[in-house]
Amino acid sequence: MSSNEKLVEFRNVSFRYGAEQPWVLKNCSFEIDREEWVAIIGHNGSGKSTIAKLMNGLLFPQEGEIYVAGKKVQEDTIWDVRKDVGMVFQNPDNQFVGTTVQDDVAFGMENRGFPREEMLQRLDDVLHAVGMVDYRLTEPHRLSGGQKQRIAIASVLAVSPKVLILDEATAMLDPRGRRDIMQTVAHLQANKDVSLLTITHDLQEIVQADRVIVMNEGQVWDESHPRELFSKQDDLLAIGLDVPFIASLAKALKQTGIPITKEPLN
Ligand code: ADP
Numbered sequence: 001m002s003s004n005e006k007l008v009e010f011r012n013v014s015f016r017y018g019a020e021q022p023w024v025l026k027n028c029s030f031e032i033d034r035e036e037w038v039a040i041i042g043h044n045g046s047g048k049s050t051i052a053k054l055m056n057g058l059l060f061p062q063e064g065e066i067y068v069a070g071k072k073v074q075e076d077t078i079w080d081v082r083k084d085v086g087m088v089f090q091n092p093d094n095q096f097v098g099t100t101v102q103d104d105v106a107f108g109m110e111n112r113g114f115p116r117e118e119m120l121q122r123l124d125d126v127l128h129a130v131g132m133v134d135y136r137l138t139e140p141h142r143l144s145g146g147q148k149q150r151i152a153i154a155s156v157l158a159v160s161p162k163v164l165i166l167d168e169a170t171a172m173l174d175p176r177g178r179r180d181i182m183q184t185v186a187h188l189q190a191n192k193d194v195s196l197l198t199i200t201h202d203l204q205e206i207v208q209a210d211r212v213i214v215m216n217e218g219q220v221w222d223e224s225h226p227r228e229l230f231s232k233q234d235d236l237l238a239i240g241l242d243v244p245f246i247a248s249l250a251k252a253l254k255q256t257g258i259p260i261t262k263e264p265l266n
Helices: 048-055 075-084 101-111 116-129 145-157 175-190 226-231 233-238 243-256
Strands: 008-016 023-032 037-042 063-068 085-088 163-167 195-199 211-216 219-224
Touching: 008 048, 023 048, 023 063, 023 219, 037 048, 048 063, 048 163, 048 195, 075 085, 085 145, 101 116, 101 145, 116 145, 116 175, 145 163, 145 175, 163 175, 175 195, 211 226, 219 226, 226 233, 226 243, 233 243
Parallel strands: 037 195, 037 211, 085 163, 163 195
Antiparallel strands: 008 023, 008 063, 211 219
């Protein structure tokens, strides 16, 4: 495939969890480019996690099409698609299989039959990438929440996905753990290791993204750079993202040094 092809494409995707159920996603279209960091925000129940599950073939849309690295996501491509789409979820305690950090990170590589030499090299690389190289022999349950999520990220990165999805991956962490993860993510982004999709409530996690997709009632309500999103504060109010949200967005933008064009509401 050519290098300017989109990495992920949602084309007019509609999804519901059953024929009698309401539509969760309605005619959603968006794209993720190679090396891009896209953040998805929206209320609880606006369909964010469903998007993540559709992207790696845990679910299939009733209408529309999804492409990952040029492959349509369908029954006969899911194993290829899942190699390209790595996911880290909310609960850091549900993601371990190994008794030590290095066993855990090696597990996915062993399953895929990586040669031993390559496995050792990759293990080293990904532990460096998440800043956990000194913890190889630590038992995962002894790690802090943020460290556990960094290992979960390392395990996913070890098998070289093209896109890494963090689905509320910081939601159960304390502020330090969140900071840890966001530093790790910013580092991955700076090195262009992987495209990133962060699904989040935390504004610190959207201000550094290249693009923010705002979901509302199952539809893509807006796609903007974080700064542009801020300038749409009246519209944000109209879909119920409240004043604290907007004020926090302003603060987070300021901390990141991104200029804003409109005074925050107080
Ligand atoms: P978000 O991640 O934005 O909170 P979700 O994608 O998890 O939203 O959920 C979107 C909607 O789909 C919600 O109304 C939720 O109740 C519903 N939903 C999620 N998972 C299921 C499921 N397994 N079966 C039926 N409905 C579901």
